[in-house]
Amino acid sequence: MRAIRVASAALLTATALTLTAPPAAAAVAGEENITSFGFRITPSTIAAGGQVTLSVDGCEHNTKVTSGIFDDVTIPKGQSSATAMVFWDAKPGAMYEVTFTCGQESGTTDLTIVGGHSSGNPTHHPTPHHSRGVKAGVGGSSGGFDAQQLAVGGALIAGVLGTAYYWTRRRTGQDES
Known part of the structure; x- marks a missing residue:
């Protein structure tokens, strides 16, 4: 039963990371064309x-x-x-x-x-x-991203990872009591 919960949390985390990957790739593709001249x-x-x-x-x-x-x-x-x-x-x-x-x-x-x-x-x-x-x-994709957008994206990823960890640990603790 514990393996199913861990697998579910891993799948949730992988899905969240996959859904956030396209904006990260767009940020790289939209880098500014900066030169010293x-x-x-x-x-x-x-x-x-x-x-x-x-x-x-x-x-x-x-x-x-x-x-x-x-x-x-x-x-x-x-x-x-x-x-x-x-x-x-x-x-x-x-x-x-x-x-x-x-x-x-x-x-x-x-x-x-x-x-x-x-x-x-x-x-x-x-x-x-x-x-x-x-x-x-x-x-x-040529518009690029600013620091605020990157920070919000990072916070969303951290929130998903934290929630998955919390629910995995909480359920594990309930089963062992």
Whole structure:
């Protein structure tokens, strides 16, 4: 009879821990993109064929900017920006990852493509290029968690474990008397 109670408490504990695992995994997936240098792309939403400005602050090296949506660009040391032309065959509604690399450190941001084409020749035929693909699967996990949410989650886990231990010990004590 005691084995059934212990197994029930273990199952309750395992279930509680399993149900709290997805938020913990989401916290890791949603970590902030923090670097020692600043970077941005302007505008962050553009039509295919448009021109974007790539900016960097605080980088003491040449900055290489790469993406599957435009040719690689190098911002020379001492300069703060460069421009890039978005490929004409960019898919409207797609989000592309743009990587800024300063020395050994990298940071990423997103560039979203809207419908239509920017000014220019709408019959332009795109030149072949290497595509790194579209960034997908971020969903709602990019928001991250703050310390208060992590503390509440930890308190809930501790409460479940404490309750399971209490009920297991209480029932054991009743059987032995």
